Amino acid sequence: MSPLPGLKIGWGESPTLVTNNKFIYGEATDGIRKHLESDFDEIYLMDLGGDVVMNPKLSGTTHNVFGIKLGVSINIFVRKKKREKKSPARIFYARLGEFWLKEEKYRYLDQALNIAGVEWKEVEPNAKQDWLTEGIEGDFDDFIAIGSKCKTTTGEVIFRAYSRGVATSRDSWAYNFERSRLEANMGKTIGAYNEHVLKWKQLASKSKSVDNFVTYDDLQLSWSRDLKLDLKRSRLADFKPEKIRAAHYRPFTKTHLFFDRVMNEEVYVFPLIFPIPATEKVNRVICATGVGAQQPFASLIASSLTDLNCFGSGTVVERGPESRRLSAVCGGKAALECGDLSPLSYVIGFCSLGGRSRPMKAVTSYRTP
DSSP, X not given: OOOSTTOOOBTTTSSEEEEETHHHHOGGGHHHHHHHHHHOSEEEEEEEEOOTTTOTTSOHHHHOTTSSSSOEXXXXXXXXXXXXXXXXOEEEEEXXXXXXXXXXXXXXXXXXXXXXXXXXXXXXXXXTOOSOOTTOOTTGGGSEESOOSOTTOOSOBSOXXXXXXXXXXXXXXXXXXXXXXXXXXXXXXXXXXXXXXXXXXXXXXXXXXXXXXXXXXXXXXXXOHHHHHHHHTTOOOOOOGGGEEEEEEETTEEEEEEOOTTTSSBOTTHHHHSSSGGGGGTBOEEEEOOTTOSSOOOEEEESSEEBTTSSSSOOOEEEOOSTXXXXXXXXXXXXXXXXXXXXXXXXXXXXXXXTOSSOOEEEEEEEOO
């Protein structure tokens, strides 16, 4: 399809951006595409390819017009002086051959002269601001969602509530393979923290900044945002042996954790999933890589508290109905609680779309014999 009649814009004659072509199809650039679509009347995308990262068979020095490893595109944005109505831009796309040499691409651009000399294909973006929709399956939204952040959702979901894993902000103090060493470490750091609380209480004026009040000594205590807030509230910490719990720090790495609302930065909903050690005998959590994590998708079932970064960032934990508690951790961790079910009695299929920043969906769920 050719552009609008009479429109003969040469390369660089209109607002033109020569850049990495990732914004055209990147998962994290849907917001950019949305605003470009609303701010202009026509958009012309000349994809020169040459992305060695996406296609290792290419050579940056041979196939890329700039001799680099990232794909390149020429993008022309047209905006009329008088816009009759604010409607989405018409988007035209053209792509050169995947294995064209850079000299072939130079000759093509020289011969095309302007956008009128290019055979364009008009693209129709979908509701998620995907411009290149070829090959995208449309049934993803029909899958049952593992969970939803919308508290008022009435749709069908497997898990109604979830949260991230335990975040201590002081792993070197709160975790240890040796219980006796963990007891000694936490006794020492709790003593240092409580000493600060007592001194804070004795201040005649609380106008002094907490940041300037505390003593920074990593051999005594690791300060964090929430711990400073607890200090301002004059909240004391206490050591109890029963607060030492089993925890999965990393996949297949089980250790001891001092589980405490003061000395842990965030415990989220784990006090509901594993309130006491006895619940570890019946409850299970499904841990899964979260959205935004650099690691490939993975999942693991655990029977104890799990760390926020067990698989990387982005862990959630989910609870289901009390009669059959199913809790899943998606994004670092997911939890499967089996109240009246034997461990592993449920198998949940997950659908991963190569790191797309969208809610994970369950493909199937069934009970094993």
